Amino acid sequence: MFPILDSNVRLCDGFTRREWLRVGGLSCLGLSLPNLLAAAPASQSNTFGRAKSCIILFLAGGPPQHETFDPKPDAAAEIRGEFRPIATNIPGVQFCELLPRTARMADRLAIIRSMSTNENAHSASSYWMTTGYPSPIRGADFPPRPDDWPCIASIVQKFRPSDRLPFSSVVVPEPVVNNPNIPFPGQNGGLMGRSWDPQFFRCDPTAADFKMDSLGLPGDVPALRLAGRRSLLHEVDRHVAAIERFGATDNYGRFARQAFDVLASNIARNAFDLGREKKQARERYGRHKFGQSVLLARRLIEAGVRLVHVNWPREPGDGSSGNPLWDTHMDNAGRLKDVLCPPFDVALTALLEDLEVRGLLAETLVVVMGEFGRTPRINFRGGRDHWGHVFSVALAGAGIRAAQVYGSSDRNGAYPATNPVQPQDLTATIYHLLGIRHDTEYHNPEKRPLRITTGSPINEVIGLAPATVARTTPGGKVEAIPSFDEGPLANLSFEEGTPIQGDFMKPAAWSAQPLWRPGRGDELSVAAVAAESPLSRTGGHHLVIGYGLATGHGRGKVAQGGWVMIAQRIRNPRPGRYTFAIYASGDANGDQGHYQRVWSEQFSRRLVIYRYADSHKSINHIIEMASLPFDAPFAGPQTANYAKFEVSAVVKDQQDNAQHLDHGIGVAVIVAKTAPGVLDLAATGGHQALIRIDDAEIRFDPWTF
Numbered sequence: 001m002f003p004i005l006d007s008n009v010r011l012c013d014g015f016t017r018r019e020w021l022r023v024g025g026l027s028c029l030g031l032s033l034p035n036l037l038a039a040a041p042a043s044q045s046n047t048f049g050r051a052k053s054c055i056i057l058f059l060a061g062g063p064p065q066h067e068t069f070d071p072k073p074d075a076a077a078e079i080r081g082e083f084r085p086i087a088t089n090i091p092g093v094q095f096c097e098l099l100p101r102t103a104r105m106a107d108r109l110a111i112i113r114s115m116s117t118n119e120n121a122h123s124a125s126s127y128w129m130t131t132g133y134p135s136p137i138r139g140a141d142f143p144p145r146p147d148d149w150p151c152i153a154s155i156v157q158k159f160r161p162s163d164r165l166p167f168s169s170v171v172v173p174e175p176v177v178n179n180p181n182i183p184f185p186g187q188n189g190g191l192m193g194r195s196w197d198p199q200f201f202r203c204d205p206t207a208a209d210f211k212m213d214s215l216g217l218p219g220d221v222p223a224l225r226l227a228g229r230r231s232l233l234h235e236v237d238r239h240v241a242a243i244e245r246f247g248a249t250d251n252y253g254r255f256a257r258q259a260f261d262v263l264a265s266n267i268a269r270n271a272f273d274l275g276r277e278k279k280q281a282r283e284r285y286g287r288h289k290f291g292q293s294v295l296l297a298r299r300l301i302e303a304g305v306r307l308v309h310v311n312w313p314r315e316p317g318d319g320s321s322g323n324p325l326w327d328t329h330m331d332n333a334g335r336l337k338d339v340l341c342p343p344f345d346v347a348l349t350a351l352l353e354d355l356e357v358r359g360l361l362a363e364t365l366v367v368v369m370g371e372f373g374r375t376p377r378i379n380f381r382g383g384r385d386h387w388g389h390v391f392s393v394a395l396a397g398a399g400i401r402a403a404q405v406y407g408s409s410d411r412n413g414a415y416p417a418t419n420p421v422q423p424q425d426l427t428a429t430i431y432h433l434l435g436i437r438h439d440t441e442y443h444n445p446e447k448r449p450l451r452i453t454t455g456s457p458i459n460e461v462i463g464l465a466p467a468t469v470a471r472t473t474p475g476g477k478v479e480a481i482p483s484f485d486e487g488p489l490a491n492l493s494f495e496e497g498t499p500i501q502g503d504f505m506k507p508a509a510w511s512a513q514p515l516w517r518p519g520r521g522d523e524l525s526v527a528a529v530a531a532e533s534p535l536s537r538t539g540g541h542h543l544v545i546g547y548g549l550a551t552g553h554g555r556g557k558v559a560q561g562g563w564v565m566i567a568q569r570i571r572n573p574r575p576g577r578y579t580f581a582i583y584a585s586g587d588a589n590g591d592q593g594h595y596q597r598v599w600s601e602q603f604s605r606r607l608v609i610y611r612y613a614d615s616h617k618s619i620n621h622i623i624e625m626a627s628l629p630f631d632a633p634f635a636g637p638q639t640a641n642y643a644k645f646e647v648s649a650v651v652k653d654q655q656d657n658a659q660h661l662d663h664g665i666g667v668a669v670i671v672a673k674t675a676p677g678v679l680d681l682a683a684t685g686g687h688q689a690l691i692r693i694d695d696a697e698i699r700f701d702p703w704t705f
Helices: 015-024 122-132 153-160 228-246 252-259 265-273 279-285 289-303 332-357 424-434 594-604
Strands: 002-005 053-059 085-087 094-096 109-115 169-172 223-226 308-309 366-368 392-398 404-406 416-418 441-443 449-451 511-513 525-530 542-549 557-558 561-569 576-587 603-612 622-629 643-651 665-674 677-679 687-702
Touching: 053 153, 053 289, 053 332, 109 416, 109 424, 122 424, 153 169, 153 308, 153 424, 169 289, 252 265, 265 289, 279 332, 289 308, 289 332, 332 366, 332 392, 366 424, 511 525, 525 561, 542 561, 542 665, 576 594, 576 603, 576 665, 594 603, 594 687, 603 643, 622 643, 622 665, 665 687
Parallel strands: 053 308, 053 366, 109 404, 169 308
Antiparallel strands: 002 223, 085 094, 109 392, 366 392, 441 449, 511 561, 525 542, 542 687, 557 677, 561 665, 576 643, 576 687, 603 622, 603 665
């Protein structure tokens, strides 16, 4: 059954096509209007029309050239960054070590290292990349306008229609938006009219119940459930008739009937059914939104879609983040290593391998691009800023002369050094390979002829054979494909690998200061303990913080202000509310009097959410955002009495210009001597006193707009 909105509709003059679809319920299904158009011109060269279809992987935000396809190992440290270059399987060509799988398939790629827009604004540079025309508004971000040039997907939809499906160009899993939720221009039909918009399918292909019937349907709207296709069409006809009375739809009734062929078509429905894929295939693309969207793109072009544009998806809470998507203004290294490069590296190579095995790579053009690159110099927040002066684009598949690098940037990756390329030549190359002459014209609403692009195909990157047959052994280390389900904190149960370490600079691990080691004795410190229940709440390990950990007899002196802590940096922090919890139990070798008289009175125990004061991320320079004093309940010898304690903090970034995320955030458990004077532990009777900590928890509630 299909859910269709059955709410009152308010109509007005100037109703847009997208608004009409929303009224009719079609946009909730992810559908819009198919078009019947003339075929493309006949081939005029050995590469013209070699591609039956095209997949564009758009890395929104702007991927850094230095940490992807154009590393600069000889540049200064603040330019080259912390990652090493690795050899690809093409002699003399290096990629960043964050792309080890891609390095092994470099012979399938043509890398353009000299792309340039000279635009440092997201909207302006993206507009040029996705339409082939410079932005009419330079150096600024702006929303879509009716007189925008049409995007690549719209041109393909008009001049290269599918012969098997009622739509030719598809965008998944969502359109690209700027903060806070402002659509990028250059994603629609523009001057050609909204009827040539690509089909936007807002979807999450990772969802267990993902299917075509309910793409984008809001969960809280009133719905009329209809049992059959004829009833569905009748219901839409009712909406169309109501709108047509206001003269706002013209031929939309005819288009709507064609659009519903999508629901009736087994080919289209099956293409969206990722459940038909083997588990191994889904795992190979990566179990994340981008990877599964790339897999969906392969299925769609296999079903007959001409062009699928896959946008890098947003993450929960990043609508007000200063480093969303690939826009790494801060923590460039952390974002690339933990969040961005691994899923991209997995998904791109999975796509190339999959297309090749299926015999589709020779007839499918694959384009990897963003709106621009990143600054050569790393900023004070450990990030790279907008840079449109030079960046990289990767091409593969049909009609591409692979196994080469075309163009180059200077020694710092700042400006083109040889063979500069601008977006109009890239769009002309795409059109040429898809069988659309780059001098093709269309007419705007005033019947004025306009060219689809002013560029020319880049002859050096097109061809039917690789640029070289020489191969070499690629470098880098290929790890097992990760699960991509990492949360903000690692090892919450203290059971994985080394439960705790002494190096606070290592992310994704619990760290302690001071960490108990053999020979340290019975001074105040932290240790990991192997013990089954009842001492461990779950599993076979927990942490202890206290004194007397070696022999059961406390030694050493602790002055006021002395402290011990465990902490972990939060992975990929986003704006929102973080809630941190632990389970804790107290012990003093069964001596409750000592526990209360010395441990509880001399020492405070606090649960803390903090942010780092500077880019060094030193645990000695933190700013507490939230703190909760707690007193773990006492338990007798060889037992435990765990209680839960939690603290929460609202983390802001662009809201109120708070910039809490500039240098990262973390969580900690801190035990500090707050009572005046110096405590001689041996003089207190040589007792042991400690708290046990097991099973930490973290919850993140993102900001929404």
